Amino acid sequence: MTEATPILQSTLTCPECGHRQTETMPTDSCQFFYECKACGKVFRPRPGDCCVFCSYGTVPCPPIQLGRGCC
Known part of the structure; x- marks a missing residue:
């Protein structure tokens, strides 16, 4: 079986x-x-999110996409 x-x-x-x-x-x-x-602003994930991609990105991080949960 291949993984997505x-x-x-x-x-x-x-x-x-x-x-x-x-x-x-x-x-x-x-x-x-x-x-x-x-602008140089350094930002972090929103509470409950694992990373900046899950909070501010158009696509969640790879582990979340694969249903593994994040780090």
Whole structure:
């Protein structure tokens, strides 16, 4: 049985200035911090989310996509 292939590109939207940036998500770790390329704001996941991609991205992180839960 083959496992689904997760989508690795997600577009993050800065909660401070609204800037959107497409990034490649790591497959072997969670990303807890992200610095906006436009305003420099460093942001973290919302309470209850495992990473910035799950909070601010267009696609959740690979472990969540695969139904494994996150880090």
